[in-house]
Every structure is written in C-alpha cells, then in structure tokens.
Amino acid sequence: MLTPFTALIVGGTSGIGLATARQLVTLGGNVHVAGRSAEKLGQLAADNPTLVGHQVDGGDRAEVGLLAASIAPIDALVVTLSGAEGIGPLADLDLAMLRRAFEAKFWAHLTTIQAALPHLAENGSITLVSAISARASMPGTAGVGAINAAVEGLIKPLAVELAPIRVNAVSPGLVDTPWWNGKPEANTRAYFAAAAKMLPARQIASADDIAQAIVLLATNPNITGTIIESDAGARLVSI
Numbered sequence: 001m002l003t004p005f006t007a008l009i010v011g012g013t014s015g016i017g018l019a020t021a022r023q024l025v026t027l028g029g030n031v032h033v034a035g036r037s038a039e040k041l042g043q044l045a046a047d048n049p050t051l052v053g054h055q056v057d058g059g060d061r062a063e064v065g066l067l068a069a070s071i072a073p074i075d076a077l078v079v080t081l082s083g084a085e086g087i088g089p090l091a092d093l094d095l096a097m098l099r100r101a102f103e104a105k106f107w108a109h110l111t112t113i114q115a116a117l118p119h120l121a122e123n124g125s126i127t128l129v130s131a132i133s134a135r136a137s138m139p140g141t142a143g144v145g146a147i148n149a150a151v152e153g154l155i156k157p158l159a160v161e162l163a164p165i166r167v168n169a170v171s172p173g174l175v176d177t178p179w180w181n182g183k184p185e186a187n188t189r190a191y192f193a194a195a196a197k198m199l200p201a202r203q204i205a206s207a208d209d210i211a212q213a214i215v216l217l218a219t220n221p222n223i224t225g226t227i228i229e230s231d232a233g234a235r236l237v238s239i
C-alpha cells in the first residue's frame, strides 16, 4: 500500500479497532475511526490526536455513506463493530435477543460494507473480524457462532465478486478488551486465568495481538479470501 493511505475503521473507538487504528497511523495512514458513543469519541480525541473520530453508526447506511464519501478514496476499510449479546444454551435462548445480536454484528457489517463500497479505492481492502465461536464447539455459543459464521461466509464470495478489492477477516479467540466490561470483572479475570492455562499459546490476547493480523491483511497486496485464526490455539482445545 502506498503512503499516505486512507483507512476507515468502523468500530474503532475501542478495543481491537482502536489498536488497529493506532498501528495503521504508525505506518503512515490517515486513519478515520467511527463509533456511536460521544463519550468514547471524546476520550479518543484526548488520547489519540492523530486519529480522526466520527460519530457514525455502522448500522446506518446513510451515516456510513456520508462519512465514506467525505474521505474517499478509502484504501483500507476495517470493520470491528459488534454487540455483546447472543450467548446462551439453545433450549432457552431468547430468539428476540439473538435477532438483536445479528442486527448488531452481521447486519451492521453488511450495511457498512454496502455503504462504503462505492468509496473504496480500486485496489482497496476490506477486513472483518469474526470470532472463535464460528469454528469451535463451545456449549452455549450456537447463536453467537452462527452470527460469526455468517460474517465469515462473506469472505470468499466477496473476495471474488469485488476483486481487485481484497476481502479478508481475522478470527480472534479470547481478547482482553472493553467488550467484556458488561460482565462482572472478577468473573472475567478468573475465566481468563483458567483459560490461559488451557490455551496452547498460554495467553489471553491483547487488542494489539489481533490488530497485527488485521494490519497484515489490510496492507499485504497478495492476501485475499483469507481468514486468519489469531486465537492462541483456542479452536484446538476445550476452554
């Protein structure tokens, strides 16, 4: 990718998206990040003055389209947004909740991609983030696994359909980000400590670990139709 390049990270005000934004800046990118919360955008402006924040909902086609048009051509579109719902045993799973979770991740991804597509550079890239749940067999994850499998199902067909735009994804395992903030902190720490002992790589990923894989996919001109598993080997064991 030539420098300077333009990157848009939808879901980039926190966690994996924010780490990706910071890494892309160090490579010479003009990096725009989009998120919904004004509070997170305020924090972003204070902590990361080199990033350009936008209050945009990735599930809103008009908002994403306006933003994308204003910064076009976009060399790297990265989508890291999601909700945190969708987990639970199928027998009791609240299907209205699962529909919300699909809306928050899968449909918001499709909306963002459709809205930004006319504004991508001819040789640009799209990088998505799925999750281990699409590939593992953990009880209680059928719903969220289906959402992430739907995201992964986009990769290969779009890599051919949208060529020469490249389309890839990263499949993370457990990542220590604010995504876990909705759960009791002590439970999360205990779960992470127990899981790290079981994982072949013996660690819980940082947001930067996942961002490195995203940056590779976004910048390497030879990779398309690929899903990188950056999961500490989580898909190989029971956690």
Ligand SMILES: NC(=O)c1ccc[n+]([C@@H]2O[C@H](COP(=O)([O-])OP(=O)(O)OC[C@H]3O[C@@H](n4cnc5c(N)ncnc54)[C@H](OP(=O)(O)O)[C@@H]3O)[C@@H](O)[C@H]2O)c1
Pocket: 010, 011, 012, 013, 014, 015, 016, 017, 034, 035, 036, 037, 038, 040, 056, 057, 058, 059, 080, 081, 082, 083, 104, 105, 108, 129, 130, 131, 132, 171, 172, 173, 174, 175, 176, 177, 178, 179, 180
């Ligand atoms: N953390 C993990 O263990 C883990 C594991 C596997 C996969 N993942 C996946 O990795 C991706 C990134 O997660 P993360 O851990 O970095 O979570 P995070 O720290 O909660 O970050 C998610 C970001 O997305 C934004 N966002 C959510 N919905 C949005 C929307 N409709 N439009 C625009 N921005 C939106 C959030 O800001 P606003 O709420 O202000 O919009 C936030 O900046 C997600 O797809 C998640 O499913 C995470």
